[in-house]
Amino acid sequence: xxxxxxxxxxxxxxxxxxxxxxxxxxxxxxxxxxxxxxxxxxxxxxxxxxxxxxxxxxxxxxxxxxxxxxxxxxxxxxxxxxxxxxxxxxxxxxxxxxxxxxxxxxxxxxxxxxxxxxxxxxxxxxxxxxxxxxxxxxxxxxxxxxxxxxxxxxxxxxxxxxxxxxxxxxxxxxxxxxxxxxxxxxxxxxxxxxxxxxxxxxxxxxxxxxxxxxxxxxxxxxxxxxxxxxxxxxxxxxxxxxxxxxxxxxxxxxxxxxxxxxxxxxxxxxxxxxxxxxxxxxxxxxxxxxxxxxxxxxxxxxxxxxxxxxxxxxxxxxxxxxxxxxxxxxxxxxxxxxxxxxxxxxxx
Numbered sequence: 001x002x003x004x005x006x007x008x009x010x011x012x013x014x015x016x017x018x019x020x021x022x023x024x025x026x027x028x029x030x031x032x033x034x035x036x037x038x039x040x041x042x043x044x045x046x047x048x049x050x051x052x053x054x055x056x057x058x059x060x061x062x063x064x065x066x067x068x069x070x071x072x073x074x075x076x077x078x079x080x081x082x083x084x085x086x087x088x089x090x091x092x093x094x095x096x097x098x099x100x101x102x103x104x105x106x107x108x109x110x111x112x113x114x115x116x117x118x119x120x121x122x123x124x125x126x127x128x129x130x131x132x133x134x135x136x137x138x139x140x141x142x143x144x145x146x147x148x149x150x151x152x153x154x155x156x157x158x159x160x161x162x163x164x165x166x167x168x169x170x171x172x173x174x175x176x177x178x179x180x181x182x183x184x185x186x187x188x189x190x191x192x193x194x195x196x197x198x199x200x201x202x203x204x205x206x207x208x209x210x211x212x213x214x215x216x217x218x219x220x221x222x223x224x225x226x227x228x229x230x231x232x233x234x235x236x237x238x239x240x241x242x243x244x245x246x247x248x249x250x251x252x253x254x255x256x257x258x259x260x261x262x263x264x265x266x267x268x269x270x271x272x273x274x275x276x277x278x279x280x281x282x283x284x285x286x287x288x289x290x291x292x293x294x295x296x297x298x299x300x301x302x303x304x305x306x307x308x309x310x311x312x313x314x315x316x317x318x319x320x321x322x323x324x325x326x327x328x329x330x331x332x333x334x335x336x337x338x339x340x341x342x343x344x345x346x347x348x
Contacts, residue, residue, distance in 0.1 A: 132165030134337060136325035141172040143334060145213040148206050149176070152195035153183035155218040163216065177212075183220070189233035192225045193240040200244040207251040213332060219244065226267030229289030234268045253305050258331050261301040264321045266294035300344055302327070312346040319344055 114125045140147055149159040160178055161168055170176040179202055181195045188194065196219050203217055225237035245261065252259045273281040273288040281288040300315065300323075311330075316323075319342065326336035326343035336343065 129166070132167075135163070135165045135167075136328065137164050137176070138171045139329065139334075139337070140214055140332070141175050144175070145332065146175045146211060147177070147214045147216070148179065148203075148212045149216050150179040150181070150199060150202055150206075151218040152181045152199060152220055154194070154220040154224055156180040159216050159218050187228070188224045189228040189230040192221065192233040192237040194219075194221050194224065194237070196221055196240050196244045200247050203248055204251045207248075207255050207257065210255070214328065222263070222268040223265075223293075226271070227291050229271065229291040231271050231289075234271060238268055249303060252303065256306050258306070259301075259303040260324065260328060260331070261299070261303070262321065262324060263298040266296045266298055267292075269296055270294035300324075300327075302331075302344070304331075309348070311348060314346065315344040316342065316346060 112125065113127050114120065114122070114129050137147060137149075149163065151159045156178075164171070170178065181198045181202070183195060184191050199217060199219065203215060206212055206215055219241055221237035221241055222234075225234050228234075249259060271290055273290045275281055283289075298321075300319075302315065322341040323344050326340045327345055328343075329336045329340075330343050330345055330347060
């Protein structure tokens with residue numbers, strides 16, 4: 001989607017955004033949380049023999065966002081723009097690295113980026129969000145391919161809103177179906193199977209119906225249960241997916257389809273923290289749990305039971321998740337747009 005040109009009355013805001021980008025290149029940590037600044041203030045105050053930020057200090061108000069920049073690098077006209085265009089108030093606070101101008105955003109009416117392109121919220125922001133158009137979903141709709149997007153609540157937005165380039169809604173109501181299976185509201189380690197079986201049931205039914213040329217689904221287990229760091233729960237989560245993927249594979253066999261399996265990052269594959277030498281870190285006599293995403297390469301598996309030599313058995317290497325749209329389009333018999341990242345198939 002193309003964004004309309006900036007109206008003349010918005011010229012001052014556009015200038016402010018450009019100058020904010022320059023400020024960002026100069027300042028160290030342009031955007032800080034209220035807690036960060038309050039902590040710095042308290043630390044500096046204590047070092048000077050004072051008590052730091054008081055309860056009534058503006059820096060301790062958790063409902064406000066704070067923007068810091070070096071006043072020595074910011075001219076008077078820019079500071080006036082902050083105050084006139086956004087209704088901001090200014091004050092000086094001594095931080096560890098010296099004097100900085102601290103601008104408080106009243107009512108939190110300013111963010112670094114517009115976070116909702118459909119409702120254009122918030123009304124004031126510093127940096128335009130990336131514009132993503134001609135996504136695979138839009139391309140396939142324009143080509144008349146009926147699609148299904150399905151997941152449970154935890155990942156439903158990933159197969160719809162994010163998959164469509166941060167766009168709400170469907171490209172074509174007649175060609176697209178979206179199914180959200182409500183996630184359980186319990187800690188993931190207590191129910192590590194999540195809604196994988198329900199997703200699988202719906203996908204198998206959709207495959208058998210013959211209605212869809214493309215089905216995209218996301219199993220949340222590996223990520224959400226992986227974040228808990230509970231090893232035994234992760235084992236159950238991954239074994240659940242083993243069962244579900246096998247069931248879907250059997251449905252693909254029966255329908256004469258193709259299945260592509262991949263991920264955007266790892267999690268359950270690396271459950272312990274490691275030191276720089278690769279040794280598992282210990283915590284209270286036990287391996288230290290890792291609850292963040294791993295940095296391991298993710299697999300890309302193309303299961304094509306009807307393969308007739310249309311491409312070589314060896315996939316291209318050194319590619320990433322952005323190669324999946326072109327891969328799926330080629331498997332569907334389409335030529336991907338020229339500016340798409342290359343697919344993983346070596347087509348003959």
